[in-house]
Every structure is written in C-alpha cells, then in structure tokens.
Amino acid sequence: MAEVGDRGQRRGTWQPWALLSPGVLWLALFFLVPMLTLVRVSLSEQANRFTQEFEFSWRFSNYTDAVSDYAGIFGRSFLYAGLATVLCILIGYPLAYVIAFRGGRYRNLLLGLVVVPFFTSYLIRTIAWRTLLADEGPVVGVLEALHLTSFLDTLGLMENGRLLATWVAVVGGLTYNFLPFMILPIYVALEKIDVRLVDAAKDLYSSAPRAFVKVTLPLSLPGVFAGTLLTFIPASGDFVNAQYLGGPRQTMIGNIVQNLFLVQNRYTSAAAISFILMIIITIAVLVYARFLGTDELAA
Amino acid sequence: MTLTESPPAATREPTAREAVVDTRGVPPWLGRLGSAFLNVYAAAGFVYLFAPIVVIVVFSFNQPKGKFNLVWQRFTLDNWANPFAQQELTDAFIRSLKVAAVAVIVATILGAFMSLALARYRFRGGGFVNTLIVLPLTAPEIVLGASLLSLFVNRGQPRGFWTVTISHILFCVSFVALTVKARIRGFDWTLEDAAADLGAGPWRTFRKVTFPLILPGIFAAALLSFSLSIDDYIITSFTAGQYVTFPLQIAGAFQREISPQINVLASMILLSTVTLLVMSTVLPNRRHRT
Numbered sequence A: 001m002a003e004v005g006d007r008g009q010r011r012g013t014w015q016p017w018a019l020l021s022p023g024v025l026w027l028a029l030f031f032l033v034p035m036l037t038l039v040r041v042s043l044s045e046q047a048n049r050f051t052q053e054f055e056f057s058w059r060f061s062n063y064t065d066a067v068s069d070y071a072g073i074f075g076r077s078f079l080y081a082g083l084a085t086v087l088c089i090l091i092g093y094p095l096a097y098v099i100a101f102r103g104g105r106y107r108n109l110l111l112g113l114v115v116v117p118f119f120t121s122y123l124i125r126t127i128a129w130r131t132l133l134a135d136e137g138p139v140v141g142v143l144e145a146l147h148l149t150s151f152l153d154t155l156g157l158m159e160n161g162r163l164l165a166t167w168v169a170v171v172g173g174l175t176y177n178f179l180p181f182m183i184l185p186i187y188v189a190l191e192k193i194d195v196r197l198v199d200a201a202k203d204l205y206s207s208a209p210r211a212f213v214k215v216t217l218p219l220s221l222p223g224v225f226a227g228t229l230l231t232f233i234p235a236s237g238d239f240v241n242a243q244y245l246g247g248p249r250q251t252m253i254g255n256i257v258q259n260l261f262l263v264q265n266r267y268t269s270a271a272a273i274s275f276i277l278m279i280i281i282t283i284a285v286l287v288y289a290r291f292l293g294t295d296e297l298a299a
Numbered sequence B: 001m002t003l004t005e006s007p008p009a010a011t012r013e014p015t016a017r018e019a020v021v022d023t024r025g026v027p028p029w030l031g032r033l034g035s036a037f038l039n040v041y042a043a044a045g046f047v048y049l050f051a052p053i054v055v056i057v058v059f060s061f062n063q064p065k066g067k068f069n070l071v072w073q074r075f076t077l078d079n080w081a082n083p084f085a086q087q088e089l090t091d092a093f094i095r096s097l098k099v100a101a102v103a104v105i106v107a108t109i110l111g112a113f114m115s116l117a118l119a120r121y122r123f124r125g126g127g128f129v130n131t132l133i134v135l136p137l138t139a140p141e142i143v144l145g146a147s148l149l150s151l152f153v154n155r156g157q158p159r160g161f162w163t164v165t166i167s168h169i170l171f172c173v174s175f176v177a178l179t180v181k182a183r184i185r186g187f188d189w190t191l192e193d194a195a196a197d198l199g200a201g202p203w204r205t206f207r208k209v210t211f212p213l214i215l216p217g218i219f220a221a222a223l224l225s226f227s228l229s230i231d232d233y234i235i236t237s238f239t240a241g242q243y244v245t246f247p248l249q250i251a252g253a254f255q256r257e258i259s260p261q262i263n264v265l266a267s268m269i270l271l272s273t274v275t276l277l278v279m280s281t282v283l284p285n286r287r288h289r290t
Helices: A015-042 A061-102 A104-119 A122-133 A138-145 A149-155 A167-192 A195-203 A208-236 A240-245 A253-262 A267-292 B016-024 B028-059 B087-120 B126-138 B141-154 B161-183 B190-197 B202-231 B234-239 B246-253 B260-282
Strands: A044-046 A054-056
Touching: A015 A044, A015 A054, A015 A267, A015 B087, A015 B126, A015 B141, A015 B161, A044 A267, A061 A104, A061 A167, A061 A208, A061 A253, A061 A267, A061 B028, A104 A122, A104 A167, A104 B028, A104 B260, A122 A138, A122 A167, A122 A240, A122 B028, A122 B246, A122 B260, A138 A149, A167 A208, A167 A240, A167 B028, A195 A208, A208 A267, A208 B126, A240 A253, A253 A267, A253 B141, A253 B234, A267 B141, B028 B260, B087 B126, B087 B161, B087 B202, B087 B246, B087 B260, B126 B161, B141 B161, B141 B234, B161 B202, B161 B234, B190 B202, B202 B260, B234 B246
Parallel strands: none
Antiparallel strands: A044 A054
C-alpha cells in the first residue's frame, strides 16, 4: 500500500541511486559487512582468550556447544520476551484504542504523553524501576499494607515478599521499556479505520462488542503485528532489564552474549550465540508473518 | 490494507430476531460501565508509563544519605544548582553530546537523501533498499553491537569516538530514512512540475518548493535520532572500548555510586527534547496534505 498516493512520481534511472548511494554504502559497510564478519568469527577458532586473532575453520562446534550450554537460557529469553509482548498488547491496545477513538482534540497530546517517558535514558528509567520495586519501595509497601505478599508468594509472583530480582520484575521492565513500540503502530492502524464502517455494522444491528470483534479488531491487526515484532525482537535480545531488575536466575541470552564478548573475551562462542539468536528471531518472524501476513513493518 | 475481504457481519445472515437480541445483549448500563472501565484502564496505563519518570524527576531533588540516590531523604535544590558537580559524569555527558551531534548530522543528510530517492522516484531495486534500511532497526541491538565489535576486532581497529559514532550513524540513518519517508509519503510531486512550468530551474525548484515542504519532517527525525543516540547503551557498550559515554558512565558507576546529578541531567534531557519537540510540531503548523 506504500506509494500509491504519490502523484507525479518520477521514473528514475541514475538519479535515485545517486541520492541513495552514500546511505546504501554506509549500511553495506557497517551493517552487511559486520554481519558477515560475525558469521565468520562464529565459525572460527580462537587460540586463547587473550588474543584477538581468529582462524576461520568452519568450526560448527561453536554452535553445538552454544546450544547445549545455553538452551535453557535461550528458552527463558524467548519466554520472557513473549510474556512481555503479550502484556504490551494487553496494556497497549486499550490505550491506543482510547486515544484513537476517544481522544478527540486531545489525541495528539495523549499520543505525545505516551512517547514522552521514553525521552529519558533507557538505563535511568530501568534504575528508577529498581527504586519503585525495591524491598522498602512503594510497590512492595502497598502490597504489604494490603497483606498480599504471602498470597503473591504462593502464586509465584513474588519471592519471600520481594519483587526485585524476580522474573516478575524483569518481565515488567521489558514490558515497560517496549510498550511505546506496541502502542504507536496499533494507534496508527486504528486511526486509519473509517469510523463509518463501525457505524455501518451497528446499523446492521451488530452490538458494540460484536462490531469491535468483526470490524475494528481485524482492521487493526496489522498494527498489532508490527507492534509485536517491534516489541518481541528487542525484548528477546535485551540484557539491561535482567541485569538491573533480575537476579542470577533471570539471566537472559543478552547477558550471556555481553559477558562473553566484553568480559570473558570469548568472541567465537559469543558470535555463534548472537547468530543463533538472529536465526531464531528471523524464523519466528517469518512463521508469524505467514499467520498474520502483512508487510506493514515499515509503516 | 489487506484484511478488507472479510466484510463485517455479512459472513452469516443474522435473522431479525437474532439481531434484536444482539443489540439488546448489552444493556445500556453495562455498556456505560464497560466504557468507564476502559477509560480507567487507559488512565492506569498512563500512570504506569509515568511512574518511573516521576521517580527520576522527584529524586533529582533528593539529598541522598551516602552515595546511592535510591531512598528518599529530604528535599533540596542543591543538585539543580550544581548539575555539573560530578566531573566524570559531566565529561561523559559531553562525550555523548559530541557523538550525537556528529552522528545526527551525518545520518540526517544520508537518511534524508535516501528517503527522497525512495519517495520521489520509481525504480528497480527500491524494495531491496527498503529492506536494507529496515533491517538494522529490526535486528536485536545486541546482534548489531556484536557484529560491529567483531568487525572492529577483526580489523584491529582500536575502539573510541569514531567507532561509537559510526555505530550511532548506522541506526540513525535507518531511523531518519524511515521516518522522513513516512512523512513525505503522499507528497504531490506535480508541485515541482508547476514550479518548472513557471520557469524555475531544478535547483531553484528544490530550494523553494521541495525542501521547505519536507524540512519539518527532516527536523523531527533529526531530533528523535539525537535522543536515540544520546540514550543508546546496548550497541555503545560493544563499540565504545574506553570511550565512556553518558549511559556507559552511569552503568559503570552503578555499583559504586548513583549521584543525584544523574537525575538532574536526565531531567534536563527530557525537558529539552520535549520542548524542542513541542516547538517543532506547534510552530510550523502549516500542515500540508494532498
């Protein structure tokens, strides 16, 4: 549906490429080439941890070792990312709906308010959640005042009356940090819906909920689709939330990659793990796209 | 739109009786209750969005006991009076500003050219370029960081200002190209023909017609990519080496101290981006739509 509206588009031969070439060159040099280097390093042999010299040797054992060592952590990362994505839909969809259909003349203001929190540093935001979720912090305080802590303990949502360093804190942090990536595309999809379609459904004796399920929801699915990708992909590779809000038992694959690359200097295994992450995400996206099939990602 | 084939409510002919039951299935009071619930839910959503922001701003007025500004003690204006009291933090902040300035200028030029080419022309290979632009934004940041680190290590390239800036230009180019493209989608290029008919040469047409019309979009994209750059932690942690930017400084000092100046600087960034953003959307309110 991309460029249909552009009147008077020109047919170009060399002109577009003249405009594109610097940018394309940059992306090729610093995106494609590094990706190939990553693959190459992931199949190389590193003599020891103190050199940064790699010998390319089709060493697939980097991959098999990575899978056998970190399968559980891969699973946890995708589980957390999946949970965060679902929560983002549950929180973000109604929010986008209210802004799109009930915002009236405050629509742009409300949309701005969704984005504003994310102009503060990602890291500082996450550290602020530490303050909120700390043992003496407001959230635990309220739960204690309501005598809910032992109940939440039995549900597995708290650990010994703590929220910090639990999976709930990590998933909550991921949900928070990627929420605007869910809200904005859903909003864009909802905003494009012709309200008269919903009215037509109601004229045809459809109840409001039914009109929503049959008209609004299907038309907004491309937004949900784009939002899911924009949430799930960064969430599954994240290490900041697990590092600041989780404990040792919440380690995600991002923490492993970061640690192997930057602390342990084990480049070859780290490269293999990153590439596996990339492959799994690509497959997940393709499978998901087959089910919901749209190309609205860039919209 | 791809999903228009399923016409609403026409999949099955509802009988008149059913239809009546359907409308009345939801009594008005329940409808109102549901509607009120939705509003409350959305309000709660905004509380969630702003909770940590409130913490950040409130704690910039805190006078912490010891080195960790994590527990509320008492109100003070000292931190705002001395926002640059922490030398290391200030240095890191300035490094981040430098990186962001260079990255945004380069990325805005490259990205705006790309979006102009993609929006203005129809040509072979456009799809490929689109994919190339989207990929860096959809790949997990950690993979981008890891791949750039592999490249730099492989080349024996020491890490510092330029490696950080290169990586920031990378994601900013994609971001600028995509957002500017989205903004100038639907642009009426026949306006250029009109200018040409009136005797303007190509350069003059661009300067007097095209450029002013796409400028607000470019400005907004530049502003947003500035905040992306100044905030980036994941990719930078891979490409920085010893070049400590603002987020890296906060992360590095986290075990030793969390000074209230962090909150002051963060609030300043927030305040200035919001101000600029409001100005950029309110001031040039000569919205053009075709």
